[in-house]
Amino acid sequence: MISIEGLSKTFKANKKNITAVDGMTLDIKEGEIFGVIGYSGAGKSTFVRLLNRLEEPTGGRIVIDDQEITALNSKQLRLARQEMGMIFQHFNLLWSRTVKDNIAFPLEIAGFPKMEREARVQELIDLVGLSGRENAYPSQLSGGQKQRVGIARALANNPKVLLCDEATSALDPETTNSILDLLVDINQKLGLTIILITHEMHVIRKICNQVAVMEQGKIVEQGDVLDVFLQPKQQVTKKFVEQIMGTNEDDSVALLIDTYDEGKIVQLHFLGETTNQALISHVARKFAIDINILQGKITQTQRGAYGTLFVQLSGDDREIENAVNFIHNETSVEVEVIRDAN
Amino acid sequence: MQTDIFANIDLQDLLEATYETFYMTILALIGTGVFGVMLGLLLYLTMKDGIWQNKYINLIVAAIVNVFRAIPFIILIFLLFPFTDFLIGTIRGPNAALPALIIGSAPFYGRLVEIALKEVDKGVVEAAKSMGAKTRTIIFRVLLPESMPALVSGLTVTVIALIGYTAMAGIIGAGGLGNYAYYFGFQRRDWDVLLICTIVIVIIVFIFQFIGDFITNKLDKR
The missing domain is CATH 3.40.50.300 (P-loop containing nucleotide triphosphate hydrolases)
Incomplete structure (x- = not known):
């Protein structure tokens, strides 16, 4: 054109x-x-x-x-x-x-x-x-x-x-x-x-x-x-x-790890996501775990949501593992484990 | 012996003189408006970064404008005698005053027009260009309408100077209130005639000022 x-x-x-x-x-x-x-x-x-x-x-x-x-x-x-x-x-x-x-x-x-x-x-x-x-x-x-x-x-x-x-x-x-x-x-x-x-x-x-x-x-x-x-x-x-998006605060991640010493902390990357907007509630319903949103920022672009979210997953270890695998395999949201469950 | 303070005034003469003053002022105003806008546009369009940017034309027009503004009006009338005679066929009467009145005030108004045009937002001219407007369209649909209040208030200032010029022209035979005041008032030492002429001229000035201000306010939508 x-x-x-x-x-x-x-x-x-x-x-x-x-x-x-x-x-x-x-x-x-x-x-x-x-x-x-x-x-x-x-x-x-x-x-x-x-x-x-x-x-x-x-x-x-x-x-x-x-x-x-x-x-x-x-x-x-x-x-x-x-x-x-x-x-x-x-x-x-x-x-x-x-x-x-x-x-x-x-x-x-x-x-x-x-x-x-x-x-x-x-x-x-x-x-x-x-x-x-x-x-x-x-x-x-x-x-x-x-x-x-x-x-x-x-x-x-x-x-x-x-x-x-x-x-x-x-x-x-x-x-x-x-x-x-x-x-x-x-x-x-x-x-x-x-x-x-x-x-x-x-x-x-x-x-x-x-x-x-x-x-x-x-x-x-x-x-x-x-x-x-x-x-x-x-x-x-x-x-x-x-x-x-604000600055990518590395020290704040360290702070998160210190503060929330229970469960697994994962970082979720939303990359132009429109179909999995209800990801958190979906996962919480499907698996017997608690999800605690710690920090994050999601913003909307013409191609959908973009941003990152830090969440704390607590509950049964097997269930947490399944939940992470589910997000990884079944949705387009990327998961990065920041800290494994203690 | 009469006790009337305006004993020497002939109403017929006064009315005729007032009519002549209006006649000269209004015709000269029209001429000044036309030529002044043309000069102002030429100065504006040929200036640096203007639509017709041209250093030489700009310089020449500016020089002409400055020279004619520098010549005292009464001398300008004398200088223009041959030209007036050629154009009008006489150097006496209200019509014969018109060339000098217009040539005397158009350069002054031209400068005021140039200033008014420079005040038009350049962004608006740019917007018109971005729509594919011709220069003619930019002049008549953008520049002149957008500067209209300033053009009218400039013309109001000019017309007041013009009324003064008609009085001067009157002294050397153009007629009007200046003529009446000089021959019947000053030369005969009939001070009442001089006084009444002054009052009428002041009223005429006020009328033009009032009309000018009224139109300016009506036009201004900013």
């Missing part, structure tokens, strides 16, 4: 060249939610602007849906842009227009007649959940509502691709979640490819299928979100994963 080869952008500032994007190559599949994460200054904002040539690339190729974006002249580029939606950190709505007229703006640009515009705008307002606010001005809306207008506006021309430039960074956590839910909803309903850049791992975890980690204009790590969560390779990626 989208293929990017050797994409580069160099800025000239004070006679010095600053390379913001440095030879990026990646492929994005149709219908995917592709996240790009990096700290500020990593070049991710420049990257997303290169995709619709709001910034002109200094090198490389961008092909979207068999159309070579980097080869278009300015008229063709304008038409191509009409098939790409973009939402922004600061919403960038026209304050002089109502919600309705803001959403109608891209349709005016594309030259739709008034009647068609009105019908389409109403559809979009319903889609993003802003019914009743059609005639409000942006200044009368909350941040989350403004971003909903931004999303409706970006979707007006039925784009194939939605570019999100830090779309939730100016919003509070609760509003961020509702906007992310809306993006997932749109992705599923319309089969739209979404490319979003962010500095919050939470956003990647919650909605992305694929993630690329950027540092100094380059992709340093890329892959399935769950894989990157499980095995972060680069230092920067590990830091981002820690944002969600």
